Amino acid sequence: MAADRFIAVTGGVGGAKLALGLTQMLTPDEVAFIVNTGDDFEHLGLHISPDIDTLVYTLSGESNAEAGWGRRGETWQFMQAMKQLGGETWFNLGDLDLAMHIERTQRLRKGATLTQVTKQLATALGVQFAVLPMSDAPVRTMIGTANGELAFQHYFVRDRCAPAVTGFRFAGASSAAPTREIETRLDDPALAGVIICPSNPFVSVDPVLSVPRMRERLKQLRAPVVAVSPIVAGTAIKGPTAKMMTELSIPNDADSVARHYRELIDGFVIDTQDAALEPAIAALGIATVVTQTVMLSLADRRQLADDVLRFVRRLNANA
């Protein structure tokens, strides 16, 4: 059998769009997702895994397409009651979404791993694809800012990405490890390539790479690693990537993202709007594909997934 299994590394909303496209082109046997858990946090006594939930809701058809996050048909009675009680309300927790956090927290307390719980909950929502937390150990993305270090959700949600970013730290990473489920897939001789979804390189992908052995394992793979630029025409489709790059004095260009991933990737996918950057990226020794990467419709997601898969297969055949 030809090598035709894939791993995709993803954060939240932006990455989940391509992930959905990939699930339209591949079977659950053919693609698994490694998901950022660096923005997981404990809130109101609950273990919240925003990126895992975004992916699970997206793949199960439970996501709220209008809002771009959270669940379809979500209601906010709990939040209203919390406000009335004087509780913390800076992080929105929908009535449906709460079930995920409460059930996850319960199962973790009873001793299950995050990998096991994620599999159980995803399966309950009808997701057959493997949704793999980057680690079962806590790794927490901390944002260095001019006002001091902030936990990711404090920076991202509570403070709405306002503080200027000075750097990042992945607390706990040194004592984390890739899970057996991830190791097994990286060892799979049928692995045709790894796709880094168009997620924030600093706070969605780098946390995954901060897990010990992860970066080295990806570098040493025989199969190609391909990233899709989250920066198009100098701006981020979603989230604070471009703002962070400005604050870190990194040019807001797709080729800066390519340079960021330089030691890791074999190929890089950029948008047609950034076609002029192709020579600069090629000069880094990175193969490129130029295509439409902005995913508005489901057809866009399928098309980008198809383009990326062709690219990975081509690189793999040439490897």
Added chain:
Amino acid sequence: MAADRFIAVTGGVGGAKLALGLTQMLTPDEVAFIVNTGDDFEHLGLHISPDIDTLVYTLSGESNAEAGWGRRGETWQFMQAMKQLGGETWFNLGDLDLAMHIERTQRLRKGATLTQVTKQLATALGVQFAVLPMSDAPVRTMIGTANGELAFQHYFVRDRCAPAVTGFRFAGASSAAPTREIETRLDDPALAGVIICPSNPFVSVDPVLSVPRMRERLKQLRAPVVAVSPIVAGTAIKGPTAKMMTELSIPNDADSVARHYRELIDGFVIDTQDAALEPAIAALGIATVVTQTVMLSLADRRQLADDVLRFVRRLNANA
């Protein structure tokens, strides 16, 4: 100033009806409520205090009058999502109600006492009356049944009171103690009397009395203790009281309740339908009042509160 402060001991729905009547006749300075916490439990990682919540919702106007429990305008999105995830769904948790449990649990974890948290949450809902948990230490009502011992909520909600009752145990009672807030009110020279609301004697009032020193303190009070029968015409207005009495081979009569409280009470209030029992109760050396105790309307609650207060004041004047 004449002694004119009261303490009412109450469980859930039945007792809360009279409690509401009392708050219509007295100011927050004049009446405090000691509430059963024997049916508190940990569920889905949350500290749930059903009787405290029933009283707080009742006194704040947040209770669901139609259902007889829970909150007005409650919705059940969370429960639907829990069902979808394969979580435990035998105990109904409304979306609004969840805020109370999550916020209580958080505050307890941060080190506040149940008394402090209850005061904060009741105040947030506009309740000015003192709602006092019987103890800050856990006391858990255990139901002896033919099938073995059951935690209260397993008996009451999950098994719908089906198992035949053989006895009761209040786990943890021996290491509990009345709170300072309760002691202070029992020591108050202005205390005119204690009212035992028409709650289940076995699983709502006896847990309160199981707290060390509580029974003795009530017995030794100069002020009278008056109970209102939860049994009217041989049946319980609400809940499993009559069924329990049958299973325990206790006649289903108001005078059996009077006998149950015999060493504790000075007065007993029975319904007009039970007027014939008055001589038997009087023969126990307990003063009686016969009045309408079935509370359907708010006017009924006020009227019974008025009747009970007159009775207590009269006994107190004669003491």
